[in-house]
Amino acid sequence: MERASGLQSSTASKTAIFLGLDPGLSFTGFAVALVDIMSAKILSVIEVGVIATERQKLKQVRLTSDGYDRARVHVSGIRRVIQTHDVRFVAMEMAAATRHIKPTFSFGVMTGIAASLEPPLIQVLPGEVKAVAGVRQATKRDIIAWALEESRQGSADWPTSSRTNKLGLSWRGRNVAKVAEHPADALAAIKAALTTDQFRLAANLFD
Template sequence: MTVLRIMGIDPSLRNTGMCLGHVDITTGEIDWRGIAMVQTKPADKAKVQRQNSADLVSARELHRGVHKQFAEWRPNIITGEVPSGAQDARAALSFGMSIMLLASVPVPIIEVTPREVKIATGKKNATKAEIIEWAHQLAPHLPWLRATGKFRKPDKFDAAGNLISKGYELPAGRLMDDNEHMADSMASVAACVQTTQFMQMMAIYSAKAA
């Protein structure tokens, strides 16, 4: 069996999620092999850290983390959403870092759109929670982030102080919201294998394997 190793990357300044999928070039089926995440911290105001210094530290941590996984997983291609349309300077900085991070990986990249990523989960308007659940159902064996203790969601109120919804307790062992970044990277891979570009690449590999 010949497989293509695809590394999905969901890049951002604070949380970059990654995954590895092995795609059978005959059947197109994905065997999910791994997930990982790189998290960075904002400037430490207590230490009077300059913002640009903190950004440089974050950029180095992201580059180091992504390339560590790249070296371990040795993908043939990567895939992910290339961000666009920043609304302010900080968002533009994050987008720039994300694009450079994707460009720094020395293998071909197949770009996917936010719409393609959501459709790949089976719901074109999928919420973050639904994407996490979708990814977990596909690969429950992977090391998903789980809460170690109970947590109570607080009551929600409107601007006038009226109760909108009652809080509720979430149990220990639940899937954490931070899983969204790794789940998004899996959805990117699922979207990637549906693209014309990937189909063409798979045909080339199939011809070489014949």
């Protein structure tokens, strides 16, 4: 796994390390990429992965207590990635509003975690993430396929499975696992963030 300095500058280009997040209490997908600030392009994908937790099945465990314990696991994992790669920006997919309690609770917890992180946060919407694949109503498979192609440059190792290849996608000769949808969304969040006014404003601040 390669490590790059969080911010590099030269007369030719200025680059920064981005962390993309697809948040959730069960699965948080993440992607780390080196981005050219001036051209707003992903140069290489350094690492992708999934932080996974399971809900405690004991009836006496309260939802809030369970959420707290699982959130600590996600915080630890996300901060490890930030420290390892000296991340300078975080791009995060923000879920649409829902009437259901559990998804709302989960996203509230994850939003709190994102707000506690030191790197500046760029928020993107689900529709912006889907648009990255070049298809207005992109499927999960479309986004994964885009992410795999985007990762040809870099050291990222995508989740694979020895089971039946339901996605019909492969990575270095192995079947891509369904769980790859989470880091794929995270990488797409980075790509979508590079088109936002928030990013353009930040880019103008680089010397």
